[in-house]
Amino acid sequence: MASRRSYGSYNDGCAAAHALDLIGDRWTMIVVRELLLGPKRFADLQRDVLGIGPGILTRRLQELTTHDVAVRRRLPGPGGADVYELTAWGRQLEVVNSALSAWAVQSPSMPFEADMSPDTLVLAMRTHARPVTDQPGPRTVSLTLSDSRQEAPAPVHYQAVMTADATVIHRVAEPGRADAGVAASTRDWKACVIGGTPLTQLPGISVTGDGAIVELLVAATSLRSADSSPPGRHRG
CATH class of the missing domain: 1.10.10.10 (Winged helix-like DNA-binding domain superfamily/Winged helix DNA-binding domain)
Incomplete structure (x- = not known):
């Protein structure tokens, strides 16, 4: 060839x-x-x-x-x-990936209902992550995602830290100590942070510890909070 x-x-x-x-x-x-x-x-x-x-x-x-x-x-x-x-x-290509995502959601053929890998979903959260200014001290969430595209997927672990300066999310080898924990399939978690479905309407998502801290993470990374686009037109 x-x-x-x-x-x-x-x-x-x-x-x-x-x-x-x-x-x-x-x-x-x-x-x-x-x-x-x-x-x-x-x-x-x-x-x-x-x-x-x-x-x-x-x-x-x-x-x-x-x-x-x-x-x-x-x-x-x-x-x-x-x-x-x-x-x-x-x-440095993370900023390129984020820019491509922000541009592509304007496409009329964007497959909004398609699934995402765990890392892809967390990258979308990182793109739109905002600081949390009304909480004293850092707040942490241990996030575990299972790939909805796979049969019997191995869980992938992330740690989110929210402060008044920034919200950061990293992939980690094992769940760390945190104020709260959440375990979900990528399909359910996408429905929450990208689709805007409330956690209370997604029984497949398991929350441990302080549920208010998980809601805080959703608010800090939710694409619906990041802009005023109509449903189905949010950046991913």
């Missing part, structure tokens, strides 16, 4: 054109998206990026590492697995 000619080979010196040479191929930004919250094994990426074949995933990862967008490294310890992770430069 002949390789695609780069825009630079046509004497196009535009930086945006060069960016498309680096990340413009099909699946590339989707793979990048699934690495934005931390490293993953090849098998993890194949699980999380539905529809990608192993050959295409191998090529996209090779391209990302060749261009220094990502690196491949071995985890320490006996039996350590190889993982892929973004470089510091590659992690």
